[in-house]
Amino acid sequence: MLRSVRIILATIFFVGITLLFLGLTGNFHPYLSWMAKVQFLPALLALNLIIVGVLILVTIIFGRIYCSVICPLGILQDIFGWIGRRFKKNRYTYSKPKNWLRFTILALFVIAILLGINTFVALLAPYSAYGRIAQNIFSPVSLWAFHKEIYIRSIGTFAIAAVTLIIIAVLAFRNGRTWCNTICPVGTILSFFSRFPLLRPVINTSKCVNCTLCAKRCKASCINTKEHKIDFSRCVMCGDCIKNCHKGAISYTTKRYHEQPASAQPSCPNTPEAQQKGGMERRTFLAIAGMMTAAVAAEARDKELPLTIKRQTVKRETEIVPAGAIGLKRFTEHCTACQLCVSVCPNKVLRPSGNIMTLMQPHLTFEKGFCAPECNKCSTVCPTGAIRKIDLSQKFFTQIGHAVWDASLCIPMTEERHCGRCESHCPTGAITLVAIDPSDEASPRFPVVDEEICIGCGACENACPVAPLPAIYVEGYPEHKLSPM
Secondary structure, eight states: OOOHHHHHHHHHHHHHHHHHHHHHHHHHHHHHTTHHHHHHHHHHHHOOHHHHHHHHHHHHHHHHHHHIOOHHHHHHHHHHHHHHHHEEEEEEEEOOOOHHHHHHHHHHHHHHHHTTOHHHHHOOHHHHHHHHHHIIIIIIHHHHHOOOOOOSSSSHHHHHHHHHHHHHHHHHHOOOHHHHHHHHHHHHHHHHHHSSSSSEEEEOOOOOOOHHHHHHTTTTTOOOOTTTTTTTTTOOOOHHHHOTTTTEEEEEEEEOOOOSGGGGOOOOOTTTOOOOOOOOOHHHHOOOOOOOOOOOOOGGGGGOOOOOOOOOOOOOOSOOOOTTTTTTHHHHHHHHHHOOOHOTTTOOOEEEOOGGTTTOOOEESSSSOOOOOOOOOOHHHHHSSSEEEEOOOHHHHHHEEEEEEEHHHEEEEHSSOOOOEEEHTTTTEEEEESSTTTOOOOOEEEEETTTTTTOOOHHHHHOOOOSOOEEEEEEEEEEEEEEEO
């Protein structure tokens, strides 16, 4: 029964978090977003000590159920492990813990956090790794299956997600929880608190017949049948050993020891194995029904200047980060590049960075759309506090950057004819058109940007018809400001 409860809860968490990254939560978004905020590392970086404390307390009482119920990357490993057991049953064996490797990786992970080496942190953070896999691999596959437009935001991030998925799939297919118990820093942290849990699976030596079936089906490779011991620092409390023991020799209990020593146990090498029914069911991923894009009314003259389909990405001196991030430095220090904000952005303006210092962390780019002032979705889902939650009134007055006009590219200056797209699409009225020749009423007009009220939403850059680079673009602010409007 305990194993069935674990599978049900794990399925709920896995499906819920996956739907968040696929953008399929719809009206259920407020009821599912908390699943991202109870992940251990995001809660730790957000200094949400209540959630961190609860997760540690649960681990002390019940063992590492976090890894088999709440962590999506752990559940993904179980899926690949289940597939592996379809090909060969009883494929696992007990292995000694590689503590030197686990603690070395954890030490490097902590040092990277303290020194702000966020690329290394993002690569190893389990929740962020799954987020990149879901957003870069699962989402395009689901879009392709339903004949939707496939949009890869970053080739580099896609490649990293693909390599991570392959490594985890191979390790889990062959050896179960190798990644979880050898590489994952969160698993190593929780292992300190799970060494002596209050409730634990214990082998009753008076019932055990030494069939070794429990060890052969232990995905954590933590059951030493020769000594009848379980390494609880690696055990993820999946309950498989209890289910597979046909003699009822393993129970989930508060007891520490059994009276009869292991040496007095009878052996029964010919005991038939209980037929395995499988621990996890196959899951399919639904397609994205479509993301809503912000609509801005265009003037009649826009028809004469159709938007260019292909546009190069503007190289900015300062990258633009979402409103609520407060500033670039703070955002970089807190973001683990999980891609959840990228997946929920309805206007496709968030894209993983290719900069080595901020690799995979999202920044704004306006080839596909602009950051609508009436949208604050990214601030509502960020689990690490890299983007603080802000209401729509705050969003409208937050200046994340300012528009910059390039006269050498602007149509009124180069072709001596009227355009005005930037002015007609600006939601804050920060752009004013001024005649090149004030004495001529028919003179083409060029844009003048009022930086005092420009919020850096990118509507002007997105609307500009000039290619391959726009004649007006947004430059980010290192520290966000408030508009005096």
